[in-house]
Structure formats: structure tokens, C-alpha cells
Amino acid sequence: MANNETLLKKIIAHSKEYGYIFPSSEIYDSLAAVYDYGQYGVELKNNIRNYWWESMVHYHENIVGIDSAIFMHPTVWKASGHTDAFNDIFIDNKDSKKRYRVDLLIEEHIAKIEDKILKEISKVSQKYGDTFDEKMFRTTNKRIIEYQNTINEINKKFNEALDKKDFAEIKKIIEYLGIVCPVSGSKNWTEPRQFNLMFSTQIGSTSNEDNGLIYLRPETAQGIFVNFLNVQKSGRMKIPFGIAQTGKAFRNEIVARQFIFRMREFEQMEMQFFVKPGTELEWFSYWKEQRLKWHLSLGIPSNMFRYHDHERLAHYANAACDIEFNFPMGFKELEGIHSRTDFDLKSHEEYSGKKLRYFDNELNESYIPYVIETSIGLDRMFLAILSYSYKEEKLDDGSERVVLNIPSLLAPIKVAILPLVKKDGMPEKAKNIFNSIKTDFLCQYDEKDAIGRRYRRQDAIGTPYCITIDTQTLEDDTVTIRERDSMKQDRITINEISNTVNKRIKESYKLAC
RNA sequence: GCGGAAGUAGCUCAUUUGGCAGAGCGAUAGCCUUCCAAGCUAUAGGUGGCGGGUUCGAGCCCCGUCUUCCGCUCCA
Numbered sequence: 001m002a003n004n005e006t007l008l009k010k011i012i013a014h015s016k017e018y019g020y021i022f023p024s025s026e027i028y029d030s031l032a033a034v035y036d037y038g039q040y041g042v043e044l045k046n047n048i049r050n051y052w053w054e055s056m057v058h059y060h061e062n063i064v065g066i067d068s069a070i071f072m073h074p075t076v077w078k079a080s081g082h083t084d085a086f087n088d089i090f091i092d093n094k095d096s097k098k099r100y101r102v103d104l105l106i107e108e109h110i111a112k113i114e115d116k117i118l119k120e121i122s123k124v125s126q127k128y129g130d131t132f133d134e135k136m137f138r139t140t141n142k143r144i145i146e147y148q149n150t151i152n153e154i155n156k157k158f159n160e161a162l163d164k165k166d167f168a169e170i171k172k173i174i175e176y177l178g179i180v181c182p183v184s185g186s187k188n189w190t191e192p193r194q195f196n197l198m199f200s201t202q203i204g205s206t207s208n209e210d211n212g213l214i215y216l217r218p219e220t221a222q223g224i225f226v227n228f229l230n231v232q233k234s235g236r237m238k239i240p241f242g243i244a245q246t247g248k249a250f251r252n253e254i255v256a257r258q259f260i261f262r263m264r265e266f267e268q269m270e271m272q273f274f275v276k277p278g279t280e281l282e283w284f285s286y287w288k289e290q291r292l293k294w295h296l297s298l299g300i301p302s303n304m305f306r307y308h309d310h311e312r313l314a315h316y317a318n319a320a321c322d323i324e325f326n327f328p329m330g331f332k333e334l335e336g337i338h339s340r341t342d343f344d345l346k347s348h349e350e351y352s353g354k355k356l357r358y359f360d361n362e363l364n365e366s367y368i369p370y371v372i373e374t375s376i377g378l379d380r381m382f383l384a385i386l387s388y389s390y391k392e393e394k395l396d397d398g399s400e401r402v403v404l405n406i407p408s409l410l411a412p413i414k415v416a417i418l419p420l421v422k423k424d425g426m427p428e429k430a431k432n433i434f435n436s437i438k439t440d441f442l443c444q445y446d447e448k449d450a451i452g453r454r455y456r457r458q459d460a461i462g463t464p465y466c467i468t469i470d471t472q473t474l475e476d477d478t479v480t481i482r483e484r485d486s487m488k489q490d491r492i493t494i495n496e497i498s499n500t501v502n503k504r505i506k507e508s509y510k511l512a513c
Numbered sequence: 514g515c516g517g518a519a520g521u522a523g524c525u526c527a528u529u530u531g532g533c534a535g536a537g538c539g540a541u542a543g544c545c546u547u548c549c550a551a552g553c554u555a556u557a558g559g560u561g562g563c564g565g566g567u568u569c570g571a572g573c574c575c576c577g578u579c580u581u582c583c584g585c586u587c588c589a
Contacts, residue, residue: 016523032581253588399549482549489549
């Protein structure tokens, strides 16, 4: 564990030193849990996004992409459940330092009372056997009626306080009920507090009641759902079909840490797949499998990944699974695959009053499609690639090197062009080569310092191929091509550079569809 | 948000009763070098996180604040 902690630290330091990731607004002491991508970071990030986009949108004729706005009508978030679900009220126990969701504390308390009712019932039902009438008993037994009244009373008071956002009243209820912290056993509570997980801002001219209060989207999925009909009709899409989107999302995390794993501003790559009701679980397992294949296609070993099936499901799902990656902090969620049922479209139908249905010619009827969601964090994928790639190697000659074994398809710089020495016309020759292949790959020219040191520099930023120009190049137009991982060199002609690099990159991954 | 540790050059770290702020690596320019870091010369780079206080004098002591790291509740 200690090793893994230092590994993450090393990756963070390496990212900063070599232009991958910088803390946001660093000269002003940074902004917590916000990061900027540097000159190599942006290339890697773009390459990951492109690979995802091509695998999802270009290689599937029944999946199309969109790019919806970050600003959305505020009602979208009422319909999605975010306005309520992401506005939980928390309370801290001062002794155990534990934080609890107030509604869950109350729920637990109510569950205890319900337990008492059930005990009463089972006691009596054993006595009377088959002739026992539970309904009758519930409505007539004095004790049960009392319990039930208590429950109703708590619910009523709590909901009233919630509606009014009356935090003082909420605290009173908790104190009145004598709820104790399960850990410390004390009733030493802080004031209840609200953590709004959505960022809000003002927009001038919306017509809603809150004076133009709108939110930055906490997920990109809703942009897909509200455009479901637009895309389906304009694209003449037939079920099953998918809509994909990548883009920024924003969440005001209570605790945002672990580098770019959990940021306030992050980027998602989501695909919502619309299917016939009743077929959703088949499609769920299909996409579960497909998405893992996509990860493995990059050549990262399969033991770095694992599935994690959800036991407790979110309000909108009837099946859910994470693909977890073995980050330096351990196995953590990288991608989620959810069977979202018809929750979102149905809810948008209710709130918007617009029919969001699909007419199925085979069945000769219309229905609200069910949805399978694949949702991956781009920044998390970035961190996965980086933490898999970062290696400190001890070489045979006793020296050490730090290398990023980034899958070459995703590497920021693909080719470095290096004159062996800075004289005898080698720099000029090298610049000619640079100019002739710069339209094929992102290249970098470097003539400073000894050749070995330049190789190490390229290793450190993860450049898979180095082309070196030497005396022989001047005689017969051949160069050496050096592989980052093996450090082996081959001699090829200048004309072969593009094809060779292309071929080797293609061989390094299995096309994912 | 709460508790614990830390913050000195781009990076890693020195600088002790409180007395002129330093080194290595890196960077830049040049020299030397014909294939895997650590050859030579020169140069740049610091209001010691920031703000206040104590003191003749603060990087060091005190207070506040910000940021980062480590532990606790949600999520992609």
C-alpha cells in the first residue's frame, strides 16, 4: 500500500514535470480538485477520446453521436432526479466524526419501529395459526396502531421540514427521536447541512421561476435523452440504436481527491443504447462484454480489470455493473454499464408533456424504449493509461530509465526525429525528414544533448518511435528506428518511415468494435 | 466539511538557541561527442505559499489564511 501511494505521487510529479497535467491556476495557489492538461496531456486525452468515438460511433452503423450543450433547461434535472437526489441533507456526529444523510437516519429509525410491528404480528400469528387475519390485526391492535401513528407522524414532520428546508426543525426531529450515531453511540450532532452537488449559475432570459437559475450538467446522459426523438426521427434510427456523446460534466464533490480520479470538472464518454422493453438484460450483458473488450484491445493485461456487479441499485436502474481498473489506489470504478430501464424517457415524458416513444412496425405499437448506458470517465481512462504506463526500469548496464509504455496508438508524440550529432549536415537532413512526415504523425525534432539523453527524454513522455539520422543516412538515405519499449533498433529507408510506423502502431492493438 | 502532517529555485532537499538564502539535478546558450542518463564553460532562476503579529532583526517563534498529502460519507 505504501508503495502504491508513492507510485501515485510519482505519477503526479511526472505528469507535472513532463507537461501532462498541471494543477489549475497554480500561480494563484491552485484550485482544489481542478486540473489542467498540458501540451502532452491534451494529445493523450484527445487520442483516448478519438479512439472511443471511433469504436462507438464509426464502427457501429446503429450508433450516432451528438454534442449537446452544457446548459440545459432546469426542468431536465427535476425529471432526472438530480435536483432532489443531489440535494441531500447531511449531519455530522461530533464524536465519531462520521457524516450521515439525514433521510437515511430517519429511515433507519422508522425501520426499527416497523421491526417492532412485525414482531408483534409474528408473535400473535404463531398463536392463532391459519386463522390469523393480519390486516385485521394491524388495524385493530392498539400497540400497532400507536407504532403506525408514530411512523406517520415522523414522516409528516420530516417531509414538512424538508420542503421548507428548515434545518433547525430537522435537527429537532433527530433530537426528539433520540437518534444516536451507530459508531459513537452519542447524540452529539452538528447542525444539518446541505451539499448541493450541482453547480448553479445565472442565465439572463429563461422563463423559470427561480430568476434564471440554471445548472451546469452533472452528467452528459440527459443531453442524449432530451434529444432522443430529434435524433431518432432525423436519423430514421431503428431500435436497437445508440446515441453517443463526450463532454464536460460538473459535480461539487464533498471530498474531491486522488488527483484526476475525482474532479469537480470532468469529462464523460457516454453512450445510451435504446432497446425494446424486455430485451434490456440481454443488451446489458452484451455491452458489459463489449466494453471490457474495448479496454483489452489496447493491449493492457486483463488482470488490470475486473467487473463489479452492483448489489444496491440506483433509483433508475434494474441492473448495473462497473468495470474497475487497478489504479495505484487499488481497484476503482473506471466505467459503468447500467440498465436504466425506461426511467429517464418516461420521466421526461411526464415533465415535458411530449411523447417520447418509438413506433415498432413489427409489433405495430409504440412504446418507451429501455436504455442501456455505457459511461466512462475520460479523465479516469487517462489516469488508468498513465498509471499502467509509468515504469521505472533498471537496464542491463546498471543504468535506470523512466518510461511511459503508453499504447502507441494513444501516445501524444508518435515519432521523434533525432540527428545523431549536431553537425555534418545531419540537422538539415533530419529537418527535411521531419517536414516530410509531420502530416502523418505528431513528430518532435530534438538536436540538443547526447543521443542517449534524448532517447531518455522521449521515453519519459512515452514517444514510441525515435528516428535517428547518422552518417550512413547521408550516404544511402537510411535511418534507424528505435522502439521505446524494447530499445531495439532497425535500419529502414526514409521512404519507409511512415508505413513502418503506421504498421507497427496498428499491430499494437486489436481493432475494437 | 472534520481530524493529523507538510509548504525554501522547475524538481529533490540543506540552512538550529532568531543574525548576509545554499547544493545537486534540471533549464538556456556555447564547446565536446558517431547510438542509449550523470564530460567542459557560462547564464538565468527565490518578496522562503500568502497576510498579520512578537523582535533591533523572522525561512525559523505566535495567530490567521490558502494549497497539498494521509484517514472518514457520494459518484464517472
